[in-house]
Amino acid sequence: MPLLEVIDLYKYFTIKQGLLAKPVILRAVDGVSFNIEEGETLGLVGESGSGKTTVGKLVLRLIEPTRVKKLEFMGVDLTRIDDRGLRKIRRYMSVVYQNPSSSLNPWWTVGKIIEEPLVRQGYGDPDERRELVEAIMERVGLPLELYNRYPGELSGGQQQRVAIARALITKPKFMVADEPTSSLDASVRASILNLMKELQREFNISYLFISHDLATIRYIADKVAVMYMGEIVELGRVDTVLREPLHPYTQGLLKSVPKIGKKGERFEIKGEIPSLTIEYKHCKFSSRCPFAFEKCRAGRPGLKRVGDRLVACFLYD
Amino acid sequence: MGLHVQDRSVQPGIGNVLEVENLRIYYYTDIGVVRAVDGVSFSIGRGEILGVVGESGSGKSTLGLAIGRLLPNNARIVDGRIVFDGRDITRISEDELRKIRGKELAYIFQDPHRSLNPVMVVGDQAGEVLYYQFNVRSKHTILARVIEAFRKVRISDADKRYHSYPHELSGGMKQRVVIATALIGRPKLIVADEPTSALDVTIQRQLINLLMDIREEYGTSIMLISHDLGVVSELSDSVSVMYAGKIVELGRADAVTEDPLHPYTQALVRSVPRIDEAVESLYSIPGSPPNLANPPAGCRFHPRCPYAREICSREEPPFRKIGDRYVACHLAG
Numbered sequence: 001m002p003l004l005e006v007i008d009l010y011k012y013f014t015i016k017q018g019l020l021a022k023p024v025i026l027r028a029v030d031g032v033s034f035n036i037e038e039g040e041t042l043g044l045v046g047e048s049g050s051g052k053t054t055v056g057k058l059v060l061r062l063i064e065p066t067r068v069k070k071l072e073f074m075g076v077d078l079t080r081i082d083d084r085g086l087r088k089i090r091r092y093m094s095v096v097y098q099n100p101s102s103s104l105n106p107w108w109t110v111g112k113i114i115e116e117p118l119v120r121q122g123y124g125d126p127d128e129r130r131e132l133v134e135a136i137m138e139r140v141g142l143p144l145e146l147y148n149r150y151p152g153e154l155s156g157g158q159q160q161r162v163a164i165a166r167a168l169i170t171k172p173k174f175m176v177a178d179e180p181t182s183s184l185d186a187s188v189r190a191s192i193l194n195l196m197k198e199l200q201r202e203f204n205i206s207y208l209f210i211s212h213d214l215a216t217i218r219y220i221a222d223k224v225a226v227m228y229m230g231e232i233v234e235l236g237r238v239d240t241v242l243r244e245p246l247h248p249y250t251q252g253l254l255k256s257v258p259k260i261g262k263k264g265e266r267f268e269i270k271g272e273i274p275s276l277t278i279e280y281k282h283c284k285f286s287s288r289c290p291f292a293f294e295k296c297r298a299g300r301p302g303l304k305r306v307g308d309r310l311v312a313c314f315l316y317d
Numbered sequence: 318m319g320l321h322v323q324d325r326s327v328q329p330g331i332g333n334v335l336e337v338e339n340l341r342i343y344y345y346t347d348i349g350v351v352r353a354v355d356g357v358s359f360s361i362g363r364g365e366i367l368g369v370v371g372e373s374g375s376g377k378s379t380l381g382l383a384i385g386r387l388l389p390n391n392a393r394i395v396d397g398r399i400v401f402d403g404r405d406i407t408r409i410s411e412d413e414l415r416k417i418r419g420k421e422l423a424y425i426f427q428d429p430h431r432s433l434n435p436v437m438v439v440g441d442q443a444g445e446v447l448y449y450q451f452n453v454r455s456k457h458t459i460l461a462r463v464i465e466a467f468r469k470v471r472i473s474d475a476d477k478r479y480h481s482y483p484h485e486l487s488g489g490m491k492q493r494v495v496i497a498t499a500l501i502g503r504p505k506l507i508v509a510d511e512p513t514s515a516l517d518v519t520i521q522r523q524l525i526n527l528l529m530d531i532r533e534e535y536g537t538s539i540m541l542i543s544h545d546l547g548v549v550s551e552l553s554d555s556v557s558v559m560y561a562g563k564i565v566e567l568g569r570a571d572a573v574t575e576d577p578l579h580p581y582t583q584a585l586v587r588s589v590p591r592i593d594e595a596v597e598s599l600y601s602i603p604g605s606p607p608n609l610a611n612p613p614a615g616c617r618f619h620p621r622c623p624y625a626r627e628i629c630s631r632e633e634p635p636f637r638k639i640g641d642r643y644v645a646c647h648l649a650g
Contacts, residue, residue: 047517155605185372185544190588191601212518219590219599239595256522257592258547261575265551266526269519272487 002035003173003206004059007070009033011054011063015277024277028054029065030230033303038173039200041207043221043238045214045253049273050227052210056176059208060093061086074173091121094167098179100159104151110137111147114165121170136165140195157188161195168199178210193220214257218242226250229273229284236309246311248289283314291315334505334538335361335384340397342379342388349610353379353392355562358636361506364536366528368553368570370543372585374606375559381508381542385422386414402505420450423499427511429491432498433483439491440479443467443498450502466497470527489520496527503535510542525552546589550574558582561607561617568642578639578649580622616647624648 011029029051036042046052057063058071061078065071071078076089094117097103104113114133123129134144140161151159160180167175177196181189197220200207211217217224218238225235226247234247245251252269259265271288283289286296295314303310304317342354354376361367371377382388384399386406399406401422406414426432434442443463447453453462460479467475470493483491492512499507512528513521529552531537543549549556550570557567558579566579577583587600604621607613613620619629628647636643639650 047519157605186546186585187372187588187602190590190599193590194599194601197598213590214518215590215592218592219596242592253518254592256518258521258525258545258551259593260546260550260586260589260591261571262593263551263571266529268522268526270523272489272520 001075003038003040003074004036004208005070005072006035006059007033007068009055009058009068009071010066011051011058012066025279026276027230027279028276029058032227032230032232034225034232034235036174036206036208038206039204040223041200041209041221043217043224044208044210044227045212045217045224046227047212047253047273049229049276051230052227053178055227056095056178056208056210060090060095060176091117091170092173093176094170094172094174095176095178096160096163096167096180098182100156100163101151103163104159106151109148109150110142110154110162113151113162114169117166117170123170132169133165136169140165140168140199141191155188156184157192160184160188160192164192164195164199168203168205171203172205174206174208176208176210179212180209181216182211182213189216196220214242214254226253229276229280231284231312232303232310233285233312234309235303240308246306246309246316247285247313248291248315249285252288252290283312332362333360334363334365334402335540336398336400337380337384338398338400340380340383340399341395342376342383342392343395344379344389344392346391346610351609352562352612353609354383355609355612357397357559357562357564359557359564359567361538361540363505363538364532365555366532366539366541366553368541368543368549368556369559370546370549370556370585371559372544372606374561374609376562376609377542377559378510380559381424381510381540384506384508384540385418385424387424416450419446419504420502421505423502423504423507425492425495425499425507425509425512427514429488429495430483432495433491435483438480438482439486439494440464440467440481443494443501446498446501462501463497466501467494469500469531470494470497471523472497487520489516489523492516492524493527496524496531500531500535500537504537506538506540508540508542511544512541513548514543514545521548528552546574546586558585561612562609563617563645564636564643565618565645566642567636567644572642578642578644579618579646580624580648581618584621616645 009029009032013026013028014023015026016023032055044052044055058065068079111133115129118129137144142161181192209220221238224238224241225232228249234241234250245254255265255267269288274287282298283296283301286292301312301314303312306316338358340354340357344351344353369377383394394407440463444459447459447462453459464475464479467478472478472493513524532539541552553570556570556573557564560581566573566582577586584600584602590599602621607617615630615632616634619625634645634647636645
């Protein structure tokens with residue numbers, strides 16, 4: 001049984017632009033399915049508007065899905081759970097965001113921030129909690145003299161270590177990491193990614209690692225799901241998908257990434273993403289796809305098995 | 318094409334659009350004098366793209382701002398020369414400088430909002446260069462030239478987009494407007510500070526290709542400031558690597574990024590995840606960058622350098638020529 005199982009997940013936002021304007025529907029997540037096994041990392045990669053951040057919020061039940069066929073975590077149906085049940089299951093879930101300076105309470109000390117999830121759970125007495133906080137601080141590489149400091153006095157890398165320590169203190173089984181290293185310098189990013197890899201082995205934790213950066217995903221993830229306009233277009237082992245991408249969008253994305261020591265790659269995906277407020281009855285990538293043919297403009301390709309992975313493209317029918 | 322770094326960075330020559338010599342820029346702050354740029358020399362040839370790569374606080378953006386004397390009030394150029402097309406920017410009057418900015422020297426910043434006026438249609442903004450710098454008074458001529466520039470940077474429906482406000486455009490389109498505006502004066506040099514860093518991967522690629530086309534077509538020189546080794550490696554002819562206010566390595570882009578000589582460049586390259594190869598563990602540089610109000614003696618990288626010897630903490634390494642590049646390290650070569 002997978003740790004997290006998601007089948008046909010949808011999230012539509014209704015947007016009212018002005019008092020008299022007709023509300024429009026923004027299809028942020030438009031039918032997404034995936035599994036995450038215990039101790040595994042699924043990388044969710046995509047550009048702005050792909051819906052990757054919304055997927056992260058949905059699986060944590062921070063927002064309600066518009067509809068979903070199955071959303072199960074540790075065998076518990078998250079769609080039929082009451083608030084008390086949700087609170088109970090939440091201790092096995094955690095989250096780390098991109099910008100630690102805005103996700104950490106600036107008026108709280110480092111120690112209090114890391115301790116807080118334990119307090120909310122009613123765990124132990126202050127001494128026991130302090131012991132756990134100090135242990136986790138040590139583990140994530142935070143000097144104990146930072147215990148009484150405030151987030152604003154820390155470097156970006158240290159702040160992200162605080163966020164990770166807070167996320168791990170309840171010994172969760174699952175973490176959503178939404179662009180956790182995107183605001184960090186290269187050398188700091190490397191140390192945070194290495195730390196997250198080590199902690200995964202130690203805590204046997206699963207990550208949903210959300211990023212726009214394919215190289216980071218390649219380094220940290222076991223599997224990768226490539227999202228475009230609210231849909232997963234390709235899903236498979238990270239090494240096979242990034243070595244030999246099948247979906248034209250994945251191919252274009254990969255060729256677009258600037259690479260060290262590769263000059264003169266001029267290929268580009270033309271155009272920009274079309275509107276998310278239109279209902280598409282055809283492949284959403286067809287307007288930018290260099291291989292699009294009649295079929296692509298006539299129907300929507302579903303995710304189908306091609307070899308060892310899943311691809312949503314009529315080229316592989 | 319000015320790829321011969323060794324001939325330029327010490328000898329001034331007519332082939333260079335920009336020559337920077339021993340430049341020092343200090344910030345006067347509450348915590349003391351911050352030596353953000355501390356003795357930097359390089360040059361950019363005509364039609365050359367020079368990449369300036371470094372992490373936060375390395376001084377790369379300060380360096381870029383100094384070229385057009387756009388530094389904040391608490392910063393001062395305390396030493397050195399910035400020779401732009403034969404004129405020392407550090408010595409000319411504000412009037413002379415105004416004639417250069419926007420016309421011969423243009424800027425592209427990471428955030429197009431910083432360059433665009435939110436309450437003015439983008440076409441009129443681009444046209445201001447023609448009005449103020451070239452004294453074009455015909456509305457018709459301005460419109461035609463702006464639309465031509467918009468087409469050049471591949472803005473679709475350029476004539477309609479002329480009348481758009483910035484908020485009506487996507488981030489990529491706004492950055493195209495900024496690039497078009499920069500191009501209208503046919504500048505000799507564009508200083509581009511993280512021009513694609515806020516954009517999505519596919520849009521970033523489109524703009525990288527656009528900048529390469531612009532250089533090919535107009536021979537514009539570009540000073541490309543970026544934290545992204547991939548972007549710098551693909552776009553630049555030569556690369557200078559900055560650490561703690563100094564250039565530690567300068568040479569051809571492929572040589573510096575694929576076979577770095579300075580220990581900092583080596584560490585930086587090994588800390589970046591690669592898309593084309595599986596890496597088991599990334600290198601992370603121990604410690605953190607120095608406080609530039611009180612930088613370490615000797616080589617500024619020595620407290621974090623795995624190869625540091627006694628001399629490194631005592632003497633500042635000279636910027637030496639090794640093969641066809643320059644390296645500031647006692648141990649290199």
